[in-house]
Amino acid sequence: MQTMDRCGWCGTDPLYVAYHDTEWGVPERDGRALWEKLILDGFQAGLSWITILRKRDAFRTAFAGFDPVEIARWGEPEIARLLADPGIVRHRGKCEAAITNARAFLDLGGPEAFADFIWRHVDGTPLQPERPDIAAVPAFTPLSERLSKELKHAGFRFCGPTITYAWMQATGLVNDHVTTCHRHAALR
Template structure:
C-alpha cells in the first residue's frame, strides 16, 4: 500500500501548467526542464530536438527521443556531420522520428556547424554566453506570464543563424534555453520553485 500512497503524492504535486499526467512528461519536468545543462553533446542534442519540435508539441518529440538517440548515433556530432544521402534516406523512412526532410537535414547541418564552433570554444561557452554564463531565474505567477521569446533568445537565434545553424528561430531558442536551464521558468506554485 505505501507504493500507492507515494504514487498519489507524486501525482498530486503542483507542477507547471504545461505538464500533462503522462509519466514521461512528469519525469522530464521534474528532473530535466529548467536544470542547467553544461555538457556539450547534451546541449547539441537538445538544440536538435527543439528544432524537431517546430510546429509540434514537445511531448511528441519526447516520446521519440530514445529512438532519435538510436538512429542519430546518440547525437555524436562527428558522426552526424558525415551522414550521406543513403543515411538521410534511411532516416526519412524511419517512422520512429519526425520524417521531415528539412528537419533531418538540419540535424546534419547543425552537427557540421557545431564542429566548426567547437574548434574555437566549447559549445557550452558558445550557447551560455547569451545568458551571461549563468541561469536566469524567473519567478512567474502563472504560465500566462512566461514569454515565448526574450532579447536573449533573439540574440541567440540571430547568432546561430549567422553561424549557419538551422531551425533556430527565437521561439525555438527560448524553448531551448528553458529546456537546458539557461532560464528557469518554473512558475511560483510549482513544487520545484518552493
C-alpha cells in the same frame, strides 16, 4: 495524499511529469547534450514536446547517439534512411538541419566551445524570472532572438527565437518553472 504543484504544461502523463520533475530547467553544461537538445527542439517545431519526448530513444538510435562527428559526415543516403524511419519525425528539412547543425557545432569547436558560446549569453548563470503562471511565460524574448541570430550566423538551422527560447528553458539557461511549481525554488 498531498499533490505537488507543477507547471501546467506537463499535465499528468507520467513521461511528461518525470521529464518536468527531473530534467526540464536543470542547467545543462555539457556541450554535446546541449547540442542534442537543440536538435530535438528543432524537430519539435510545429509539434508538441510530448511527441518528441516519446520518440527521443528512437531519435538517439537513428542519429547515432547524437554523435556530431558521425552526423557531420552524413549525406543523402542517411537522409533517405531517416525519412524511412517511422520511429522519428520524418521531415526532410529537419533531418538536413541536424546534419548542418552537426557541422556548425564542430566548426564552433565542439562541446566545450559550444557550451561556452551558449552560457556566455547568460553570463554563466541561469536567468531567474518570477513567472506567477503559464500565461506570464513568453514564447520568445529579446535574448532568444539575439541567440537565434548568433546561432544562425554560426551556420545553425531550425533555431528561430521560439525554438531557441524553448531550448533555453529546457536546458536551464532560464528557470521558467512558474513560482508555484515545486521545481522553481529547487532550481533557483
